[in-house]
Amino acid sequence: MDTEKTRTASGPLRVGDGKLTRRLLIGIVLFATLFVLVAPLAAIFHQAFRHGTAAYLASFADPDTRYAIGLTIFTALVVVPINIAFGIAAAWAIAKFRFPGRGLLLALVELPFSISPIIAGVAYLFVYGGQGLLGPFLEAHDIRIMFAVPAIILASLFVTAPFVARELIPLMLAQGSEEEEAAVTLGAGGWRILRLVTLPNVRFALLYGAALCNARVMGEFGAVSVVSGNIRGQTNTLPLQIELLYQDNNAVAAFAVATILAGVALFTLIAKAVIERLDANAVRRAGGAGH
Amino acid sequence: MSRDISRVIPGFPLALGFTVLYLSLIVLLPLGALVWQAADIGFARYIVIMTGPRTLSAFRITLTTAAAATVFNAIYGLALAWVLVRYEFPGKRLLDALVDVPFALPTAVAGLSLSALFASNGWFGAPLAQLGIKVAYTPAGIACAMAFTSLPFVVRTVQPVLEDLAADVEEAAATLGASDGRIFRTVILPAILPAFITGSALGFARSLGEFGAIIFIAGNLPLKTEVVSLLTFIRIEEYDYPAAAAIAATLLGLAFLLLLAVNLTQLWQQRRYGLAK
Known part of the structure; x- marks a missing residue:
């Protein structure tokens, strides 16, 4: 302009x-x-693709690689919805209300973003590992969390907790609460307001936050490599599988698996560009209400 | 503004309760356990662990390479933000989208790719080898990996501030006969400085904790190319939990210090412009 x-x-x-x-x-x-x-x-x-398409495709015949693809998708399917719910709850509390400790809560929401994934992994080990805070209790009840799928999910939840919230909070603060207040005076309940007023207003930010969260869950390496135990065909996600293949000197397979994650990353960036354009159109149609 | 009206909106106890419970279980419990483990080892042993030659060298390597990566990103990031905000040119939207690649691309994939680029027969490695420069398996490789993964921070913090900069002050300065360089130094730089510092500090923090991208290209030789996050990982694999706890807690402390610095910078920015948001 x-x-x-x-x-x-x-x-x-x-x-x-x-x-x-x-x-x-x-x-x-x-x-x-x-x-x-x-x-x-x-x-x-x-x-x-250095050795041709056939070699590229053959990389995906490896059962461990197939297992890693499945485990990675499963982890994302569990983690992303939970962190969407958390993001909406945190944004609702922080953007719609004033209360003591609000600034501290906002800082806490964003905290995982500034913490090394290795620290996250080590911290989880000290909770659920054999010598950890809950280790003796878990052992007594025969519950296995560390070096198993639950630990991968927990570490991923930690690392990606801020993604949806960080997209929603500034937008909901900027939009204000007038529409919600109007809905209250018309007699709408909380869930109805959320579903019919708030979420439609932030739908693009929500989608983008979820896409980012998904890309990060699928690609998380440091935290997961500490807590997963790196067991082939059992606790290996795609990024860990890439490292194993690389250490096995199977470069083509390592890069073939990497193309899946690079594809997810590119898809996320394209989604962002599309969402931004849709968002700009929506603002224009609303008569530039946001500005 | 209107406290009473905002109270009318329902769902506060549920939203706040869920947020606090979730953060306590997912974020505070593990971090608390880490601090508890670190406190458990006692001050004397903490000092012994932290002053061991391998720990000291890991911190020295990590801090120097992170500083180098941050300087590169400060310059390149500022230039990127400037070009994206001030100029129109073909491919600008694509360039803007490319800036987010390091955030979207998994660190292990980035590390794998950099290791191929800087291999002795790689696109970068081969010409550099002819010049006698080796990047893979050296601290330079670590700095490259850090620079790649933390690139977007400076761009994305400076960009919005640069966009909001009003043209009139610059135009007034130009009418008074100030040179471009002088206007940049005295008008533009002070306005973007807090965002610039914030972005650099966030990038530095990210570099200090980086793991995935580095281990593929660093060679990971103790005392030479071993970074702090990797040393923590190795101590865990050796079941040396006290050492892992001490090193991880120190890294966590550094991250908190940097976050504090960022928040103080933002406070300073708000004070200067009198916007208490």
Whole structure:
């Protein structure tokens, strides 16, 4: 908006609008981006198809790889809905109400984002491991959490807890509560307001948060590698399978498996672009109500 | 604003109760257990663990490579944000989408890809080898992995601030005859500085804890290319839980310090612009 105004105005140009600076900066950034962001993406597919499509497809015949695909999808199917529910609850509490400790709660919601996944894994070991806080209790009742699927799910829940909440909270704060208040005066209950008023208003942010959460669950490596025990065909998710194949010197298979996760990442980014466009259209149709 | 009206909206006890319960079980319980384990080993033993040559070298390597990655991302990230906000050019939307690749791409995949790029026959490794530069299995490789995974932080924190910057101050300065460099230093830089610092600190924090991308390219030699997160992992595999607890708790403390610094920076920003949100 501002740039268009500047260009049509006859007044002075803004900083860096000189032709040389402009071309130089765009050129340098695009050139650097080729190396920093494009090459790593391209290398995955290049390596995966280095020995042809047949070798690529053969990588997926490995039963351990198939198991890892199944376990990864299962983990995402469990974790993403739980963190969607958590994100909506946290956003509802933080964006619609004022209460003491609200700032602290917001910081807590975002905390996992700043903590190394390795720390998360180690912390879970100290709760559910044999020498952990609940270790003796779990052992006495013959409940197995560590080095099994439940630990993978718990560690994934930790790592991806902020994703949906972080998309919803700023948007719901910006939108305010007038529509919900109107719904209350019309006699609507809480669940009805959530379903018919709040969620439709934030649907794009919710979708994007869920897509990000999904990509991160499927790709989580550090936390899961501490708590899973890395047992082939039992507790190996896709990223762990990639590492195992790489250590087995099976590069083509490692990169073939990596293309699945790279595909999920690319799908997430495309979804973001589409959602942003839809969102902009929705705002325009609503007469720019958001601004 | 209107406390009474917002009280009318239902669902507060349920939403808050679920949020607090969930955070307690999923976030606070494990972190508490980690602190409890670390406190359990006693101060004297903590010092012995933390001053061991392997621990010290892991922290030295991690801090220096993370600093190098942060400097690179500060410069490249600022340039990216500037180009994305200030200029129109073909492929701009694609470039904007590409910035999110390191966040969306799993770290293990990034590490695998970087290891292929910097291998002695790789796209980057082969030409660099001719120049006598080795990146894989050196600290430079660690810094590359950190730089890749923490790239979006500076871009995504600086970008919105740069977008909101009003044109009039710049134009006024230009009318008064100030050069571009001077306007950037005295008008633009101070305005984006808090966001710039925040983004850099978040990227630095991310680099300190990075694991997946690094282990593929670092070679993981003790005392040479072993980072803190990997050493923690190795101690766990050796069942040396006290050492793992001490190192992990220290890393957690560093993360908290950085978060505190970020929050203070944001407070400073709000004070300066008088927006108490």
